[in-house]
Amino acid sequence: MVTPRQAAAAVVDPELRVLTIEELGILRDVRVDGERVTVTITPTYTGCPAMDVIRADVQQAVRAAGYSDVAVETVFAPAWTTDWISDAGRAKLAAAGIAPPHRAGPVRLSLTVRCPRCGSPDTEQLSRFGSTACKALWRCRACAEPFDHVKAL
Amino acid sequence: MNGVDRLLRLGDDALIAAQRLAEWHASSPEMEEDVALANIALDQLGAARLFLTYAGESLGKDEDALAYLRDDREFRNCLLVELPNGDFAVTMAKLLFLSAYQLPLYTALAARPDERLAAIAAKARKESAYHLDHGSQWTIRLGDGTEESHRRMQDAVDQIWPYTHELTAGEVSRTDWLANVEPVLDEATLARPADDGWAPDGGRSGVHTEHLSCLLAEMQVVHRAYPGARW
Numbered sequence: 001m002v003t004p005r006q007a008a009a010a011v012v013d014p015e016l017r018v019l020t021i022e023e024l025g026i027l028r029d030v031r032v033d034g035e036r037v038t039v040t041i042t043p044t045y046t047g048c049p050a051m052d053v054i055r056a057d058v059q060q061a062v063r064a065a066g067y068s069d070v071a072v073e074t075v076f077a078p079a080w081t082t083d084w085i086s087d088a089g090r091a092k093l094a095a096a097g098i099a100p101p102h103r104a105g106p107v108r109l110s111l112t113v114r115c116p117r118c119g120s121p122d123t124e125q126l127s128r129f130g131s132t133a134c135k136a137l138w139r140c141r142a143c144a145e146p147f148d149h150v151k152a153l
Numbered sequence: 154m155n156g157v158d159r160l161l162r163l164g165d166d167a168l169i170a171a172q173r174l175a176e177w178h179a180s181s182p183e184m185e186e187d188v189a190l191a192n193i194a195l196d197q198l199g200a201a202r203l204f205l206t207y208a209g210e211s212l213g214k215d216e217d218a219l220a221y222l223r224d225d226r227e228f229r230n231c232l233l234v235e236l237p238n239g240d241f242a243v244t245m246a247k248l249l250f251l252s253a254y255q256l257p258l259y260t261a262l263a264a265r266p267d268e269r270l271a272a273i274a275a276k277a278r279k280e281s282a283y284h285l286d287h288g289s290q291w292t293i294r295l296g297d298g299t300e301e302s303h304r305r306m307q308d309a310v311d312q313i314w315p316y317t318h319e320l321t322a323g324e325v326s327r328t329d330w331l332a333n334v335e336p337v338l339d340e341a342t343l344a345r346p347a348d349d350g351w352a353p354d355g356g357r358s359g360v361h362t363e364h365l366s367c368l369l370a371e372m373q374v375v376h377r378a379y380p381g382a383r384w
Contacts, residue, residue: 046276047199076203077272079279127185128287129192137185153279 004037005030007065014053015132016150018096021054025084028075036069037062042080044153045133082134082153099138099149113149115140125149156267157211158229161219162357163258164204165230167277168220169365170251171197172372173238182241189287193248196280203273221376225366226359233316235356235365242295242302242309249288250313253333254320256281261324289337296341307343318352 008030009022021027021041029040039058043051055072062070082101085093090100099116112121120142127137128151135148174194181187205216212219233251238244259281262274295306321327327348338345355361375382 043199043276045196045199045280046203046273047195047197049195075272076276077268079272079276127188128283128290129185129189131188133192133195137188151283 002065004032004039004062004065004067004070007061007067008039008058011054011057011061014050014057015134016093016098018092018098019085019089021058023086023089023092025086025089026054026080035067036071037067038071038073040073040075042075044080046076048133050132080153082150085150093150097145097147098135099147101150101152103152113138115143115145116147117145118143156270157208160204160208160270161229162231163262164201164208164219165228166234166251166255167197167201167204169228169230169368170234171195171201172368173234173236173247174244176238177244186241190244193284193287196277196284200273200277200280207269207273217376221373225361225369228356228359228361228365228369230356230361230365231316231319232353232356232362233313233320235362235368236313236316237364239309239312240305241291242305243312245288245291245295246306246309246313248284249292249334249337250317250320252281252285252288253330254317254325256285256333257329258325285333292337292343293341296338296343303342306341310338310343311346314346315351315353318348319354319356322354323357 009020009027011021011027013019013021013024013026016024024044026041026044027039028042029038031038031040039062041051041054041058051074055074058072059070083103085100093100094116097116099113113123113125114121115123118140120140122141123138124141125136126139126146130137130148134150134153136151137146138149139146171194174190174197177190178187178194181190201220202216205219209215209219214222233247236243236247238247256278259274259278263271263278265271265274292306292310295302297303298306317330321330335345
């Protein structure tokens with residue numbers, strides 16, 4: 001039998017499709033109160049357009065596990081940081097060619113981002129913003145591959 | 154200023170800034186900047202939705218009613234955000250000056266006893282820090298660039314400067330704002346305009362430039378023509 005927690009935790013992030021919302025660190029709580037399941041999530045960025053899809057996916061997943069009364073709540077505090085991405089999540093990002101963020105919050109100095117393909121530290125930032133709100137665009141000087149990097153936040 | 158007024162100011166600043174930035178979409182100087190400005194607009198829109206939803210709960214209106222069904226005199230945004238984008242230098246001056254204001258403002262609000270407001274501000278302040286960084290980098294690159302880019306960046310700073318007085322007439326002090334702006338202008342080899350000139354205001358009491366009316370016409374037309382329409 002799948003618990004509500006397991007069902008919600010298995011939902012895949014629609015914009016980082018190699019991660020579950022639990023690995024991304026945006027699943028904050030799953031509460032069961034009688035028949036009612038309340039799932040609490042938090043956005044990565046305030047304007048994250050994926051939140052509606054995530055809410056719908058969580059609803060569907062928990063219902064499919066046999067719980068018909070599901071509420072999804074959104075909280076903003078404490079604010080999500082990239083430090084909440086689990087180690088398993090970081091490994092999955094790197095394996096998918098997306099450079100994971102540094103630990104320890106935003107740093108204004110430029111730290112080297114390793115190429116997720118060849119591992120070279122000889123990389124450069126092409127754009128401080130990328131395909132989604134949480135990513136920046138980088139390129140590896142060694143193997144010449146462009147890649148996404150999840151910005152430290 | 155009561156709580157609803159504050160929320161409307163915060164929400165309207167963010168909403169109008171988002172709408173202006175979105176005008177650059179598909180016409181920025183380079184593709185990466187298209188993505189950057191759209192992302193910043195999205196951050197502003199995200200904050201605007203949270204502030205306006207919160208404000209609307211006291212007013213019996215939802216975020217859409219506040220965004221689409223108010224007229225210009227009911228908006229409480231500062232004049233700076235409604236000014237036209239101008240050239241890219243003007244847009245970067247606006248971005249630098251606005252984020253240099255939003256960052257200390259959100260930082261202060263994050264420590265307020267209103268937990269819901271504090272949570273939104275704590276979230277948005279991280280995004281503002283990134284916007285400030287982006288505006289700073291471009292101001293420096295253009296100011297300390299070619300003769301032409303320097304001239305245009307200086308013109309932009311001079312043109313927008315008068316509107317910054319309205320930002321620092323309230324909860325953010327001129328000193329705190331200048332602490333974010335002056336080092337950037339210095340590094341960009343730009344002259345900091347004097348503070349004793351023209352200082353237009355009125356946005357906070359609903360007296361706007363004509364630019365807001367034109368912006369609202371475009372932003373609101375579909376919702377007003379087809380009330381209740383959904384995608």
